[in-house]
Amino acid sequence: MIAREELQRGAGKPRSLVDLFEATAVRLGSRAATKQKRAGRWEETSWAELAHRARDAADGLAALGVGRGDRVAILGETTTEWIVADLGVMGAAAIVVPIYQSNKAHDCQYILENSGARFVFCDSEAQVAKIREVREKLPRLEGIIRFEGAARDGFERTLAELEQAGAAWRAGHEGAHAARLAQLSLSEPACFIYTSGTTGNPKGVVLTHGNWVYEAEAVEELRIIREDDLVLCFLPMAHSFAKVIEAVWFKVGATAAFVESIEKIVDNAAEVRPTVMPSVPRIFEKAYNAVVSKGLSTPGVKGKLFAWSLKSLEAEVDGLERGEPGRGGIGLAVARRLVFPKLEKALKDRFGGRMRLFVSGGAPLSPRIAWFFQMIGFEILEGYGLTESAAGTFVNRPGQAKIGTVGPPVPGTEVRIAEDGEILIRGPGVMKEYHQNPAATAEILRDGWLYTGDIGELTRDGCLRITDRKKDIIVTAGGKNVAPQNLENELKTEPLISQVMVHGDKRKFLSALVTLNEENVRKWAQDGGLALTGPLHEDPRVRARVQAAVDALNAKQASYSTIKRFAILPRDFTQEAGELTPTLKVKRKYCTQKYRDVLDAFYAE
Known part of the structure; x- marks a missing residue:
């Protein structure tokens, strides 16, 4: 077993995201850190067990010669194993390179080549096949570490084998883990997150341990995620929105439940009964359209009542957006009494009955959809940020959501609106640079400000309203x-x-x-x-x-x-x-x- 005092080494001000995680693991011990469905049953991993596995993975990588500044990629769905690999890479003082599970083989090749990754974790045979397809074009790639399935040859090993090797290596290298983490500082890179590449090759955004520790501590102040929460997670860990949720989770000590697939979000929610769900707007759009489609197709008086309620709601929303509330009239009053309570109960039951709030990010949320959910009893906190600002830059506060805005900045972040309306950001969440791309770095980072490329305005109460992407x-x-x-x-x-x-x-x-x-x-x-x-x-x-x-x-x-x-x-x-x-x-x-x-x-x- 790992000595408790070794994990407590980071007590006090954390020097890295691993320090922050280990402090929580020591504090919460046997409490559930993750939930994941395996063979039809939900299984829990405690904070202590997660820390133990992460430490084994870190030492296993160290046994392979991975060290400070090396890059190791992770390609796969959001699972407990992904988190073990993530913490293992950072615990080896190396840099995580997340890759979207939906990326094609040539996309993976570009990221692995550009980042100079030495190893890549793969969560399935399909992902292994992608890497095998481009292996000959990646001379610096030393091997694949599989989450499942047996290693095919010497180029592959399993995560279980890596963890076992780490435990064996540690026996002859006491104190190595503490020494590795002591080398780290908040200015050290924690990960390279590659942008989606909608306009050419993706750029590697260099985000530091300091970026993530800042985000974790700043968002913790807002009480969006609390220690007693169960957070339903399905966002890909290659996206900065998922990474900032991970950092906050490490800090506050909530439980993270990983869905089986996007198609099973609602079914899994009914089973684990989450209290918080971070999501992209597309999920809310689909839920809204499903409710509306079902309501409008209901025969007889109920269907007509729903249609009247929806029309009244739309009139009210139009009025609210113009600063003229009350346009919903008697129809909205009837809806609030007869229709919305039934919708609220049905949806809450579908999500397990305990949902406290949703967090929306990654793209703009339609105000009409936000108002709809609010009026039937669900709170959606819309936020905003870029990969280049570690995602968590603006967010609405619980109980104080200003629909149509992404809220005020998180504590410690500054905002300025340029003459042409572009949103500029300065603060501890801003990236260090683009990997091996000084020209692009100089274009977006000027005089300490991050030029977001988004157009927006600040409301009187300091909330940010996004108009659109400048380039769009x-x-x-x-x-x-x-x-x-x-x-x-x-x-x-x-x-x-x-x-x-x-x-x-x-x-x-x-x-x-x-x-x-x-x-x-x-x-x-x-x-x-x-x-x-x-x-x-x-x-x-x-x-x-x-x-x-x-x-x-x-x-x-x-x-x-x-x-x-x-x-x-x-x-x-x-x-x-x-x-x-x-x-x-x-x-x-x-x-x-x-x-x-x-x-x-x-x-x-």
Whole structure:
């Protein structure tokens, strides 16, 4: 066993994220750190056991010669083993290089090559196969460490074997762990997180132990995640949003439950009964559309009452966004008494009955969806940050959410709005640099400020309202500026619509590519007694429904920001087809090129 005093070495001000984790492990010992479903049963790993496994993994890497400044990659789903590997790499004084599990083999190759990774952890046979495919192009890669399955040859070893080797190595190297961590300082890199690469090759964002320790301590002050919380985790650990949740979890000592898959989020929630769930907006959009689709398809008086309630809610939200509350009238009052309580109970039961709050990040959340959840009794705290700012930069506070904003800065972070509206950030969460890319670093870090590339404004109470990405702002041929995300988010509240990409830069008018939520379309048709015999995207009744949503949106816009033409694509955007990022955001540049013929046809004379 590992001596308790060795783990307590970091008591006091932590010098690294590992110090911070080990202090919590000592404090909480036998309490559950993680929950994970294996062979149909939820199993717990205690803080003490997690620390023990992480220490074994660290010493196992040290036995392989991994040391300070070396890079080790992790490719896989979010699991207890991912956390063991993560802590093991940092505990070896090395640098973690997370890779999205959805990345193709050539994407993995680029990251492994650019980072100079010596080893890569893989969570499945499928991920091992990706690395095997490009192995010959990676001369510096020394081996694969598998979470599951037997090692195939000398190039591979299992995580269990690594941990066993670490325990054996430690017997002859007493004090090595403490010596390694003593070398670390808050300025040392903890990880390289590679950006999604929507405009060229991804850049390696160098984030330090100090970045993560700061985020953990700053967010702890806000009481968003508490020691008694059970946090439902499904976000990929290659995303900075997931990493900041991990850092806060290490600090406060909550329990993290890892879902089996994105498809089983709700089923797993009902089983483990979480109190907090960090998520990207796409999950809330899907939940909203499912509720609305079901409610509108309910026959008789109940269906009509739901439709009236939804219309009243939309009127109220429109008024709230204009500073004119009360537009919901008697319909909203009836909804709050007869409809919303039933929705609240049904949704709370589906999520296990204990959900205290949701945290939304990674992309903008539609205010309409945020208001909907708030009015049926769920709190969504929207936040904002970049990979370059360690994700947790702004966030709404529990019980004080300002819908339509991402809240004020976290304690210790400064914000400034440039003359052109760009958001500038300064503080301990800002990255050190881009790995081996001084030109890009100099472009984004100037005079101590991080130039985010986002456009926004500060409200009177110090909350940040995001307008759009600076590079995504559409400037029409008439010189008018349009923020496409606002239009897209509004359209995605239509249950039949899955994804939207608004187009129109240097064009005479705006157009849009629309994809369908096939499940909702078929349910809508079935409930309405409509026979769907051909392709859904060609059905005139489906197009009429989408047109109605576009017309409703246009009615609230200035003429230059109305969508004049749209096309319904034959299938939804997917990660596999390269159209979505791992956090389910549309890759505008890629989709614009891929569907160039469709878009050009809108503007043909």
